[in-house]
Amino acid sequence: MEKDILVQFKNVSKTYDGDGLAVRNLDLDIRKGEFLTLLGPSGSGKTTTLMMLAGFETPSDGSIWLSGKRIDTLPPHRRGIGVVFQQYALFPHMTVAENIAYPLLCRKMPKHEIREKVRGALELVQLADFANRKPNQLSGGQQQRVALSRALVFEPSIVLMDEPLGALDRKLRETLQIEIRRIHRELKVTIVYVTHDQNEALTMSDRIAVYRNGEISQIDTPDAIYGNPRDAYVATFVGESNLLPGMIEGVGDGGALRVALDAGTGAEALAADGAALEKGMRIVASVRPENAKACASLDDLPSTHPIGFGCLEGVVADLMFLGEQYRMSVSLSNGQIFIVKLSIGESSRFVIGQSIVVYWDKTDLKVLEAVA
Numbered sequence: 001m002e003k004d005i006l007v008q009f010k011n012v013s014k015t016y017d018g019d020g021l022a023v024r025n026l027d028l029d030i031r032k033g034e035f036l037t038l039l040g041p042s043g044s045g046k047t048t049t050l051m052m053l054a055g056f057e058t059p060s061d062g063s064i065w066l067s068g069k070r071i072d073t074l075p076p077h078r079r080g081i082g083v084v085f086q087q088y089a090l091f092p093h094m095t096v097a098e099n100i101a102y103p104l105l106c107r108k109m110p111k112h113e114i115r116e117k118v119r120g121a122l123e124l125v126q127l128a129d130f131a132n133r134k135p136n137q138l139s140g141g142q143q144q145r146v147a148l149s150r151a152l153v154f155e156p157s158i159v160l161m162d163e164p165l166g167a168l169d170r171k172l173r174e175t176l177q178i179e180i181r182r183i184h185r186e187l188k189v190t191i192v193y194v195t196h197d198q199n200e201a202l203t204m205s206d207r208i209a210v211y212r213n214g215e216i217s218q219i220d221t222p223d224a225i226y227g228n229p230r231d232a233y234v235a236t237f238v239g240e241s242n243l244l245p246g247m248i249e250g251v252g253d254g255g256a257l258r259v260a261l262d263a264g265t266g267a268e269a270l271a272a273d274g275a276a277l278e279k280g281m282r283i284v285a286s287v288r289p290e291n292a293k294a295c296a297s298l299d300d301l302p303s304t305h306p307i308g309f310g311c312l313e314g315v316v317a318d319l320m321f322l323g324e325q326y327r328m329s330v331s332l333s334n335g336q337i338f339i340v341k342l343s344i345g346e347s348s349r350f351v352i353g354q355s356i357v358v359y360w361d362k363t364d365l366k367v368l369e370a371v372a
């Protein structure tokens with residue numbers, strides 16, 4: 001085992017009903033000290049993965065290893081893993097300090113040591129003045145800080161968080177995202193974080209595992225997931241993408257491709273990392289809305305852009321103001337909607353109902369393997 005690997009899932013599957021698989025043949029290495037996010041839609045197996053690691057669910061198949069020791073047969077309290085759930089799960093009859101002390105009492109730590117640890121854990125989450133309150137005297141955000149503090153107080157090597165900010169409003173969520181990042185940096189603890197919110201995943205993580213139907217579609221840094229999605233599913237789940245189905249006409253050097261798009265144009269494109277592509281293959285080409293451009297007619301294309309190549313005609317269907325930019329929906333001649341993000345200045349050049357041309361640089365058109 002590589003020495004920087006803390007947790008290993010080896011070919012883990014989980015069925016609750018003996019029929020469908022909530023998690024399917026999962027192989028996953030979690031690195032020591034990393035902030036790993038499990039991202040995916042509801043029902044894709046994120047919580048099941050976390051619960052098996054915490055010990056609240058048992059794998060139906062495969063094994064789980066922590067620091068080189070097999071743990072999937074150990075009860076939760078013998079695994080030394082901290083857990084934070086979406087619902088705060090604090091003991092309502094105990095004060096904040098008692099809640100945080102609880103994991104230490106269970107571990108039979110001496111009283112004076114517990115007092116020290118609790119004080120430190122309260123300071124870490126900026127709740128030093130709230131030690132004697134009961135949970136119902138705290139706001140949602142404060143309760144979640146207590147839960148966080150309780151998960152960290154016994155200095156676990158790894159902390160699992162299942163949508164911990166899901167019940168909070170946006171402002172508070174952003175504040176706590178920053179807090180959790182800071183704590184991760186300060187304590188150098190390994191964090192496995194579950195969310196269905198792609199922005200949260202992109203901003204917080206060292207790596208993201210994108211879940212689909214109980215499997216990981218792609219695991220990589222936020223940069224790589226966003227810039228080089230492996231397939232059409234990842235390209236649309238993480239960020240927005242214009243997906244243009246088509247066929248490969250030619251394969252050149254260094255991932256350079258020529259494609260014929262069903263929407264009615266030929267285009268040069270780049271192969272996404274790891275995509276196995278051949279001439280004649282059906283593919284999906286993807287261009288991010290922020291990389292797409294628009295002009296009034298074919299005559300207005302920049303002189304460097306080939307006419308009738310890497311561009312599509314359409315009609316402006318909608319212009320939506322987003323604050324710092326506009327989102328323009330363009331209805332292509334085949335009926336597909338194509339999204340272009342425009343700066344405030346650019347947006348004044350277009351009106352709803354106008355015929356226009358959308359285009360892109362050839363390096364911004366990424367060819368992905370089609371998914372079933």
Ligand code: ADP
Pocket residue numbers: 016017021022040041042043044045046047048049
């Ligand atoms: P996520 O956290 O990504 O939303 P889950 O891991 O909770 O997904 O669920 C994965 C699948 O397992 C879903 O189809 C869900 O309905 C099913 N499932 C989860 N928990 C249970 C359970 N306790 N009993 C039966 N089925 C479950």
Ligand code: MG
Pocket residue numbers: 043046047048
């Ligand atoms: Mg869940």
